[in-house]
Amino acid sequence: MWIIVLLSSFAFLIYRLTSYPGISWVDSGIIAAAVSSLGISNPPGFPLYMLLGKVFTLVPIGDISSRLQILSHLGAVILLFSVYIFVKRITGKALPAVFSFVALAFSYNLWSQAGNIETFTITNGFMYLFLLWVLEIDPKDSKKVLLAGLVGGILSGLNPVVSVLVPVGAWWVYKNRIIISKNLKIYIIASILAALGVVLIYSYLPIRALAKPYMNWGNPVNFENIRKHLVGEGLNIYEPETSSINGFTGQPKVWLESGLHYLQLGFYQFTPVLLPLVFLGAYNLWRSKNRYFWPLAIIIATNFVYVVLYYGGNQESWTITSWGVLAIFIGVGVEKIISWRPKLKWALLNLALLPLIFWFPILNHSKYTFGDDYSQNMYKDLPQSAVVIGGGDYFYTLTAYDYQVKKYRTDVTAVVGNMFYIFDWYREGLRNYGGLNVSKNLESMIKYKSVDEFTEVVDQLIAENPERQFYITPLLLRDTVVAGHKEGNYHTNKYKLIPNGLLFKIVPLNSVAEPNEELFKFSFKNPQIMAKAPFYMERNYKNAYKILKDDYAQSFAGLAEYYLAKGDKAKAEEYLLRSAEFSGPGSPQFYNRLAIFYIGEKRFAEARSSFEKALREDPENKDVLSNYQKFLGEISGKNENTKRELYEAKKFIFFYLPGWFVSEDKNGAVGILSPDKKFRIKITLRSKSDAPMNVTYGSLIQEGQAQIPNSDQTNIKVWNDRGVKKYEFDIFRGENVFNVLVYPADSPLMAEFDQLISTLELR
Secondary structure, three states, X not given: OHHHHHHHHHHHHHHHHOOOOOOOOOOHHHHHHHHHOOOEOOOOOOHHHHHHHHHHHOOOOOOHHHHHHHHHHHHHHHHHHHXXXXXXXXXXXXXXXXXXXXXXXXXXXXXXHHOOOOOHHHHHHHHHHHHHHHOOOOOOOHHHHHHHHHHHHHHOOOOHHHHHHHHHHHHHHHHOHHHHXXXXXXXXXXXXXXXXXXXXXXOXXXXXXXXXXXXXXXXXXXXXXXXXXXXXXXXXXXXXXHOEEEEEOOOHHHHHHHHHHHHHHHHHHOOHHHHHHHHHHHHHHHHOOOOOHHHHXXXXXXXXXXXXXXXXXXXXXXXXXXXXXHHHHHHHHHHHHHHHXXXXXXXXXXXXXXXXXXXXXXXXXXXXXXXXXXXXHHHOOXXXXXXXXXXXXXXXXXXXXXXXXXXXXXXXXXXXXXXXXXOHHHHHHHHHHOOOOOOHHHHHHOOOOOOOHHHHHHHHHHHHOOOOOEEEOOHHHHOOOOOOOOOOOOOOOOEEEEEXXXXXXXXXXXXXXXXXXXXXXXXOOOOHHHHOOOOOOOHHHHHHHHHHHHHHHHHHHHHHHHHHHHOOHHHHHHHHHHHHHHOOOOOOXXXXXXXXXXXXXXXXXXXHHHHHHHHHHOOOOHHHHHHHHHHHHHHOOOOXXXXXXXXXXXXXXXXXXXXXXXXXXXXXXXXXXOOOOOOEEEEEEXXXXXXXXXXXXXXXXXXXXXXXXXXXXXXXXXXXXXXXXEEEEEEEEOOEEEEEEEEOOOOOOHHHHHHHHHOOEEO
């Protein structure tokens, strides 16, 4: 027993030393806020974890986040204890069990989650402990069978990965079918008790939802809402064109990617050096016909199927269930080697520390202050009772954590844009806890029929709360909240947006407000974490870091655009440079924008350098490649008279010859006129979902298809307007349509039109 105590204390100490006392990238803040308020977390709610977590928040050690991290540490230790006992029972020896304990303790995913406020370590800890107990139960022992049924039902209130025990239970029933058939009454009662355990633990959802806690995801107060919450209705989506992929996609491509990712994780989990021990142990356990082999094999197979079929942000954390099995196989493999070469046992034990040595510098997150830094920078100098509308999982988890757990800036109301737009229960929460007026008129506006609806609803929210100052995050200005569309972001024409640090301040159109550059002097407790991207095997964490960096970069870019509109090109360049330098990995758009600025200034060497930096970030980016190729075409082998000017409209850009006249009306239509004022081009941009422009330009002569570079489809109409031939093009690009009118169509300047239209791009 002293070995277990010593090993557990060592693992617990390492987890504590390498954990930052705050939240990780995603979900941790939501779960912490739900536990703190004894509320309802994201589907399926994790009711047993909520209750356990609430008990731990009462422990007088550190703050709430530290207490919940301790629960994660203990969950990992319980899992390690269970794995130790498994190996000890299989091999009869302590040393292979110690090896398994240490190797699993410092495997990547378990170590990573042991420092997070999450459900995975405690779920796996209880699951393996329960399995260890059940596999030792005599099927004739009615008391233990009945108790196992009840406990198994209650354990369903942890993370759904615990359901891998269901096929193991089916195997156990089949194995003991003769005994069970003779004691059928007991097993029927055990099944009823299991169902009762499920109902009992999940009764938490309506009981707490009726109390209207701060975190009340889905408001599961009735059967229909409970059903939706348990199955995560609405969370399954496959729309790669808008980067919306989650849940059961039904796509073999996604399954293959998930399967390969699982194998990649498994390859590095204990470091590749220990992998041969996995295969050796699995083979010997199977060959020995040990009674533990099939339950363990079923667990790993079921877990693999889950990971492949269900694409989610926490995929990597689900695999901890598999790594527990692999750790047991490692212990069996070690025992086999020791039986061959007893003198190697101490050398092998040293080898168990390899994951600790390898992963320590990577998994030491004690200085990862991303959340605290972002909060301080975002809330900096915000007025009392401000409203911040944001987007993305990290904004949601961070603001919920700040409000409910840290009690930081509780006067500020955070509104998650897509949840506000989609969920009526979320809007009800804003009324109760945010003090916002959300009227029936606003509710009636939400019909999900137009990409403009989100903007209209947000504008209505602002109008209904005139006493509050509203801000919005850059993410909602560039990313959609409407599934299946790229344009469902905030694009108001009723207000103007003033750069305000990490936010944009929403002000009336006639406001004379100006940016405060002091708000762009961001502070970081550990600046080095923002200088170099940390290593993550979790795809969700990689993306979260990228979005975080891009938010800072976008704030500088927004200020640059403000100064560019004011004509202050020196300031614009300063902040465009800062945005590009601060951008996240794989984000070429900031260097691309800087290159376009340099083209406008005829600083072609700097433009080329910026394009090349953009392509280093993303060599396959179509927008950057297109712009770079056009740029090279314009400057290669041409004299000064043929170099073109850049025109930046509100929504698109193009290059044109010097001396031509370009203007833009209030509706965004751009007119282009040749120097002799005889050749005209008019360009209007609309959404593909908008009604076509039913405008006539004389008598329609002909219509059909045309060929325009970089277009998905181009329709052409030929008009005769009192002897003047006019071409009208509808150029389709993704969800956008450029309507272009050019005349006279028989002008020799049509060649210049071809050049101009080939440079036409969205901003």
